[in-house]
Amino acid sequence: MNICLSDGRVIPVEMHQVRIVQKKSLANINQRLSALKEAGYNTFGLRTRDIFMDMLTDSGTNAMSDNQLAAMMVSDDAYAGSESFYRLKDAVKDVFGFTHVLPVHQGRAAEHLLAKVFVKPGNIVPMNYHFTTTKTHFEMEGGKVVEICTEEAFNTQSTNPFKGNLDLEKLEETISSCGAQNISFVRMEATTNLIGGQPFSLGNLKAVKEIASRHGILLMVDGSLISENAYLIKQREEAYHKASIQDIISEICSLSDLFYLSGRKSCSVRGGFIATNDSRLYGRIMPLLPVFEGFLTYGGMSTKEIEAMAVGIREMTDVDVAGCSVELIRYFAQRLMENGVPVVTPPGGLACHVDAMRFVPHIPQLQYPAGALAAAIYLCSGIRSMERGTVSMDRDADGNDVPSDLELARLAVPRRVYTVSHVEYAVDRLTWLFNHRELIGGLEFTEEPAVLRFFLGKLRPLGNWGETLAQAFRESFGSEF
Numbered sequence: 001m002n003i004c005l006s007d008g009r010v011i012p013v014e015m016h017q018v019r020i021v022q023k024k025s026l027a028n029i030n031q032r033l034s035a036l037k038e039a040g041y042n043t044f045g046l047r048t049r050d051i052f053m054d055m056l057t058d059s060g061t062n063a064m065s066d067n068q069l070a071a072m073m074v075s076d077d078a079y080a081g082s083e084s085f086y087r088l089k090d091a092v093k094d095v096f097g098f099t100h101v102l103p104v105h106q107g108r109a110a111e112h113l114l115a116k117v118f119v120k121p122g123n124i125v126p127m128n129y130h131f132t133t134t135k136t137h138f139e140m141e142g143g144k145v146v147e148i149c150t151e152e153a154f155n156t157q158s159t160n161p162f163k164g165n166l167d168l169e170k171l172e173e174t175i176s177s178c179g180a181q182n183i184s185f186v187r188m189e190a191t192t193n194l195i196g197g198q199p200f201s202l203g204n205l206k207a208v209k210e211i212a213s214r215h216g217i218l219l220m221v222d223g224s225l226i227s228e229n230a231y232l233i234k235q236r237e238e239a240y241h242k243a244s245i246q247d248i249i250s251e252i253c254s255l256s257d258l259f260y261l262s263g264r265k266s267c268s269v270r271g272g273f274i275a276t277n278d279s280r281l282y283g284r285i286m287p288l289l290p291v292f293e294g295f296l297t298y299g300g301m302s303t304k305e306i307e308a309m310a311v312g313i314r315e316m317t318d319v320d321v322a323g324c325s326v327e328l329i330r331y332f333a334q335r336l337m338e339n340g341v342p343v344v345t346p347p348g349g350l351a352c353h354v355d356a357m358r359f360v361p362h363i364p365q366l367q368y369p370a371g372a373l374a375a376a377i378y379l380c381s382g383i384r385s386m387e388r389g390t391v392s393m394d395r396d397a398d399g400n401d402v403p404s405d406l407e408l409a410r411l412a413v414p415r416r417v418y419t420v421s422h423v424e425y426a427v428d429r430l431t432w433l434f435n436h437r438e439l440i441g442g443l444e445f446t447e448e449p450a451v452l453r454f455f456l457g458k459l460r461p462l463g464n465w466g467e468t469l470a471q472a473f474r475e476s477f478g479s480e481f
């Protein structure tokens, strides 16, 4: 909840208390430099012992609630017919309004099954923006992802409240040029991950649904961050200021023919599911579940996770839960902007996104500015962020790099994990780095997998800039930090 202090500052105050903690330590600059070299300048390659604040992702890294942990103790480990599944089914029905639910081990497993059933070679899949694993799964089935976002989506200095909206005119054009029969479905991602956790509005979703159903096309929602999108709709869309998070979630879901999510985000648990009210669609996906994931009543999840998910689904409708990371992100972005550090605006869900194109404009895009920035952030703070730029795009069929629309270093804010003092530390080190930005140089690959190269690829700095930056850091703060 935001609280206004006597001096006029508005700070996010945690509406929970910490009952279990994990010890952390801060590796010093020399240790961080060798850890970064060993990781191949890729933050995915770091070990957590060398990380102070892990802002790589909010995925599977949220703090669970006492009630989620308690629910895990009463899980029913039956292979078939587990009562835990029926508690999940009830929660999905009560909160999302869907009758059919297929549990899977995580979001990309849902994408795998959906791609297998609905994406045929040559199909087009229009969406507000792609996510890495989504695109890979759809393309592996021979489909083509078409991004139909508005121009504003790529403006990192925007005040547009709904940069996750789909461009309705372009959708009509795409349908008439490709033919409705060649479109697998229209996919809307609740807070578009790769363009800065930006929400769509309910007004836009309703219009997308109207167009899609007029042409007999299914609407699919990726609800991995649905409670954050709902929170941002409540804040930013006039007609919904007084609506509850539950009301907004219900309305989003009532427009979805197909729905899936990664439970690792809004649900604060590991797992995921596909849901629908359409028995025919359910009947097409269902036979694949035991083949690729597991029996219908656990899919790819443990029954403990299923219990925790059932609770997490109900808890995400609490406005303090839906808003906890959104408000810390807003504060984080605002403090960075006060210090002149370029961040994506308006702040969204998921993370505070630093705009590498403006932070290190001297690094050409094919020398991976966002990757270099993520490496430099780790080096001078012990904070692990994630590259969301050209490194996250795989090469095209001719082996050429595909420059990303945006170059972002994403500092994710897992739910209920970090506090305002953590954020203040991050702001201080990022500001120092911004003031020494000319020391950061580009990167090149030394090992490069063909698919999803950002996970396992290794890079090296062009020139010796890691050493130079570390030396400047020692001069400012000493070697013990």
Ligand code: F0G
Binding pocket: 056, 057, 058, 059, 106, 107, 108, 109, 131, 133, 134, 189, 193, 222, 224, 225, 262, 263, 264, 271, 272
């Ligand atoms: N959809 C969205 C919008 C996501 O953000 C993710 C994962 C997935 C699908 C895939 O789900 O990881 O459970 O298989 N996002 C993570 C991230 C990886 O760090 O943003 P998953």
